[in-house]
Amino acid sequence: AQKVTQAQTEISVVEKEDVTLDCVYETRDTTYYLFWYKQPPSGELVFLIRRNSFDEQNEISGRYSWNFQKSTSSFNFTITASQVVDSAVYFCALSVRPRGNKLVFGAGTILRVKS
Amino acid sequence: GAGVSQSPSNKVTEKGKDVELRCDPISGHTALYWYRQRLGQGLEFLIYFQGNSAPDKSGLPSDRFSAERTGESVSTLTIQRTQQEDSAVYLCASSLRRDGYEQYFGPGTRLTVT
Numbered sequence: 001a002q003k004v005t006q007a008q009t010e011i012s013v014v015e016k017e018d019v020t021l022d023c024v025y026e027t028r029d030t031t032y033y034l035f036w037y038k039q040p041p042s043g044e045l046v047f048l049i050r051r052n053s054f055d056e057q058n059e060i061s062g063r064y065s066w067n068f069q070k071s072t073s074s075f076n077f078t079i080t081a082s083q084v085v086d087s088a089v090y091f092c093a094l095s096v097r098p099r100g101n102k103l104v105f106g107a108g109t110i111l112r113v114k115s
Numbered sequence: 116g117a118g119v120s121q122s123p124s125n126k127v128t129e130k131g132k133d134v135e136l137r138c139d140p141i142s143g144h145t146a147l148y149w150y151r152q153r154l155g156q157g158l159e160f161l162i163y164f165q166g167n168s169a170p171d172k173s174g175l176p177s178d179r180f181s182a183e184r185t186g187e188s189v190s191t192l193t194i195q196r197t198q199q200e201d202s203a204v205y206l207c208a209s210s211l212r213r214d215g216y217e218q219y220f221g222p223g224t225r226l227t228v229t
Binding site for chain 1: 146150156157158159163171204206210216217218219220
C-alpha cells in the first residue's frame with residue numbers, strides 16, 4: 001500500500017523567513033511519481049511540481065525548491081523568503097504506476113505567513 | 116484555456132435525498148478522477164475514469180455512490196440516499212493521460228447534508 005506522511009500539521013512564520021515542508025512517502029513500487037499541490041484559502045488545488053522516481057535532481061522554481069531523496073523516501077519543499085501570499089495548505093501526493101495514477105495524499109500542512 | 120469546471124458549486128440537501136454532481140474536464144484530457152475532502156482533512160480518492168470506463172472504483176465508500184462518464188468528457192457523481200457523513204467537498208480532476216501525468220483540479224462542489 002502507498003502512504004504519504006506530512007508530519008507538520010501547521011507552521012507559522014514571519015514574512016521573509018525560509019520554511020521547509022516535510023513529506024515522507026511509502027511504496028514498494030519502483031516506478032512512482034511525487035507531487036506537491038497548494039490549496040489557498042479560495043479552495044482550488046494548484047499543481048506545483050511533479051517528480052518521477054528515476055529523477056532525483058533537485059528543482060528550483062523562483063522562491064520554491066524541492067529536495068527529493070530516495071534514500072530517506074522524502075520529498076521536501078522549501079519556500080525561500082516567504083510571503084503572505086504563500087499562506088495556504090500544502091499537500092504532498094504520490095501515485096504509482098501502473099495503478100491508474102490515483103493520487104494518495106498526505107494530510108496537508110497549513111502554512112501561515114505573517115507580515 | 117478553460118480549466119476543470121464543476122457544478123453546482125454548493126449543494127445543500129436533506130438526508131435521504133439523491134444528489135448529482137457534475138464535472139467538465141479539460142478538453143482532450145482522457146483521464147478523470149473524483150476525490151472527496153472532508154473538512155480539515157486531506158483528499159480521498161473515489162473513482163478514476165480512463166475514457167468512458169472506470170478501471171478503479173476502489174475508493175467509492177458504499178454502493179450509494181456511483182459515477183459515469185460519457186463521450187470521454189463530462190462525468191457525473193451520484194450519491195443516493197445521502198447521509199450526514201457524506202457532507203464534504205467533492206473535487207474532480209483531469210489529466211492528459213494516466214501514469215504520472217499531473218492532475219488539474221476543479222473548484223469542487225461543497226455538499227452539505229442536513
